[in-house]
Amino acid sequence: METNKEEQLEWGPTVWSHLTALRDRSPLIQCITNFVSMDLVANTLLSAGASPAMIHSLQEFSDFTPHIHALYVNVGTLSPDWLSSMKAAALLANELRKPWVLDPVAAGSSQFRLNACLELLLLKPTVIRGNASEIIALSQAGIDMGPTKGVDSSHESMDAVEAAKFLAEKSGSIVAVSGAVDIICSSKSIIHGDRLVFVHNGVPMLQKITATGCAVTALIAAFVAAAADPLHAFDATVSALSVFGIAGEMGMELAKGPASLRMHLIDSLYGLDQPALLSHINITG
Ligand SMILES: Nc1ncnc2c1ncn2[C@@H]1O[C@H](COP(=O)(O)OP(=O)(O)O)[C@@H](O)[C@H]1O
Numbered sequence: 001m002e003t004n005k006e007e008q009l010e011w012g013p014t015v016w017s018h019l020t021a022l023r024d025r026s027p028l029i030q031c032i033t034n035f036v037s038m039d040l041v042a043n044t045l046l047s048a049g050a051s052p053a054m055i056h057s058l059q060e061f062s063d064f065t066p067h068i069h070a071l072y073v074n075v076g077t078l079s080p081d082w083l084s085s086m087k088a089a090a091l092l093a094n095e096l097r098k099p100w101v102l103d104p105v106a107a108g109s110s111q112f113r114l115n116a117c118l119e120l121l122l123l124k125p126t127v128i129r130g131n132a133s134e135i136i137a138l139s140q141a142g143i144d145m146g147p148t149k150g151v152d153s154s155h156e157s158m159d160a161v162e163a164a165k166f167l168a169e170k171s172g173s174i175v176a177v178s179g180a181v182d183i184i185c186s187s188k189s190i191i192h193g194d195r196l197v198f199v200h201n202g203v204p205m206l207q208k209i210t211a212t213g214c215a216v217t218a219l220i221a222a223f224v225a226a227a228a229d230p231l232h233a234f235d236a237t238v239s240a241l242s243v244f245g246i247a248g249e250m251g252m253e254l255a256k257g258p259a260s261l262r263m264h265l266i267d268s269l270y271g272l273d274q275p276a277l278l279s280h281i282n283i284t285g
């Protein structure tokens with residue numbers, strides 16, 4: 001992929017300032033996430049500079065949620081009880097004017113999951129991040145769901161550009177599709193305006209580590225939380241995807257396979273400095 005130097009010169013300082021804000025502010029992120037992802041999500045947030053807390057019992061929200069800087073909701077191992085907690089937490093986050101971010105894991109894999117994600121969408125997440133199949137399933141809700149690969153995508157991210165635009169328009173949320181190219185879009189009906197940006201950072205091996213999608217969505221929540229002004233949520237989302245992809249690229253230089261990439265990904269995120277960020281960044285649009 002040819003990079004346009006001017007675009008990288010514009011995005012470089014923006015992404016670095018978002019990462020610096022995250023490290024300086026160390027936002028507290030309430031995570032209601034699946035059992036598979038809890039460890040990687042918590043370690044990703046910690047290594048980036050945020051504070052994760054896996055708090056999902058309704059009984060704790062009135063005490064705890066007022067202290068958070070963002071809420072992260074992930075439906076990966078969904079059950080009716082968890083869904084009630086997710087809705088209550090999202091409602092409270094809205095009431096408290098805290099950003100919240102949704103990961104619609106395997107949205108098209110069952111009617112229960114699809115309906116749950118659609119109900120959560122009505123609670124207006126600041127950002128939705130899914131893989132291409134998940135974003136297509138949400139945008140086509142009501143149409144035959146067809147075959148599924150569960151939590152993995154059976155589509156390329158670029159196949160989901162129109163679905164992402166449609167979902168952004170319908171939901172009023174920023175929509176991010178991950179994949180070989182990450183796509184971030186928002187519609188003209190919300191404060192961020194009509195925007196479409198592509199992040200080319202990352203390595204294919206990230207798909208061979210479970211919960212990297214969950215982890216990057218949590219990272220988006222942390223970047224959005226650290227960007228004090230809600231107007232900066234779009235750039236914060238782009239920044240989180242780029243930083244995670246860069247950490248993957250740097251980690252891959254040391255890794256022998258998925259297990260060691262997981263370790264080097266976390267180390268690279270922790271140690272990412274300005275020169276490395278500026279030399280790897282690859283954002284267009
Ligand atoms: N083919 C690829 N090349 C580079 N990066 C990728 C590729 N596929 C996924 N990624 C990256 O891996 C991370 C997880 O994305 P993805 O695998 O799409 O999510 P999920 O695990 O939810 O399906 C993202 O940061 C994404 O950019």
Ligand SMILES: Cc1ncsc1CCOP(=O)(O)O
Pocket residue numbers: 034036037076077105151209210211212213214215
């Ligand atoms: C394997 C699995 N099963 C239910 S949730 C989950 C983890 C999914 O993680 P990701 O969407 O990041 O690949």
Ligand SMILES: [Mg+2]
Pocket residue numbers: 105106130131151213214
């Ligand atoms: Mg996923």
